[in-house]
Amino acid sequence: MALMIISSVVATPSGNKDISVAIEEMERANYFTFVMLINMVPPNLFQGNVTFLMPSDRSLSRTMVPAQNSVMDLLLRHSIPSPLLFDHLLHLPTNSMLPTSNPDLMLKVSNRGRRSLFLGNVKIVSPNICTHGYSVRCHGIDGVISIEKPGLASPITCPRVASAAAPLPLLAPPSPSPSPSSAPASDPPHGAAYETSGGVRPQMELALTTWMAFVWLLYSKAKLCV
The missing domain is CATH 2.30.180.10 (FAS1 domain)
Known part of the structure; x- marks a missing residue:
C-alpha cells in the first residue's frame, strides 16, 4: 500500500x-x-x-x-x-x-x-x-549551447588495458666484478655495487617504484570505466 x-x-x-x-x-x-x-x-x-x-x-x-x-x-x-x-x-x-x-x-x-x-x-x-x-x-x-564545439557531447571511451602501455623491461643486474683475494670473508657479495649510486639496489628500487606507479595508473583507468 x-x-x-x-x-x-x-x-x-x-x-x-x-x-x-x-x-x-x-x-x-x-x-x-x-x-x-x-x-x-x-x-x-x-x-x-x-x-x-x-x-x-x-x-x-x-x-x-x-x-x-x-x-x-x-x-x-x-x-x-x-x-x-x-x-x-x-x-x-x-x-x-x-x-x-x-x-x-x-x-x-x-x-x-x-x-x-x-x-x-x-x-x-x-x-x-x-x-x-x-x-x-x-x-x-550567456549563449546558445552548441554541439559543434569540442568537449560537449563526446562519450567516455576507455582504452584496453593491454594496449595502454608496454610492460616495463626487467633490469639486468650488472655483471659481478672479480673480488680481490685480499677481501675479507665477511664482506657481502657485490658490496661495492650496493654502496654506489649505479648499483643493484638503487636500480631495483627505481624499477619497483615505476612499476607500482604503472599498476596504479592502470587501476585508475579501469576504475573510471566501471
Whole structure:
C-alpha cells in the first residue's frame, strides 16, 4: 500500500501547472523568445522534472531555427531531465558530464564557483529564475549551447588495458666484478655495487617504484570505466 501511494505521488506531479508557473517566471525575467519556443512544441514534450537553460532573446535572435523539429532539438539541448537549483549544480566537479534531455548530448562541467560555472560552452549568468513550481527549474545562460564545439557531447571511451602501455623491461643486474683475494670473508657479495649510486639496489628500487606507479595508473583507468 505504501509503495502504491509513493508511486501515485511520483507519477502524478503537477507537471503542466509547473510549466505554466515557470513560463510566468521566464516572462517576468524577459526570456520571451525562450517562452515562444516552448509554446511551439507539443505540450507533452515537457511535463515537469526538468531544468531549462535559457539563452537571452539577443542570443536566440542570432540562431537559425528553421523548423519545428529544430525547435524541439534546441529545447532538448537546453534542458536537463531533473529539477536542479543552482546550488545543486555547484556540487558538480569540474570535467564531470551532465546529461541533457537529448540522450546523445552531454555537457562538460567547468566549475570555478558561483561566478564561473560553465556547462559546455555556456556560462550560467542568471541562476534560479524558476523556483516556485514543484518540478521545474530554469537558469539564464550567456549563449546558445552548441554541439559543434569540442568537449560537449563526446562519450567516455576507455582504452584496453593491454594496449595502454608496454610492460616495463626487467633490469639486468650488472655483471659481478672479480673480488680481490685480499677481501675479507665477511664482506657481502657485490658490496661495492650496493654502496654506489649505479648499483643493484638503487636500480631495483627505481624499477619497483615505476612499476607500482604503472599498476596504479592502470587501476585508475579501469576504475573510471566501471
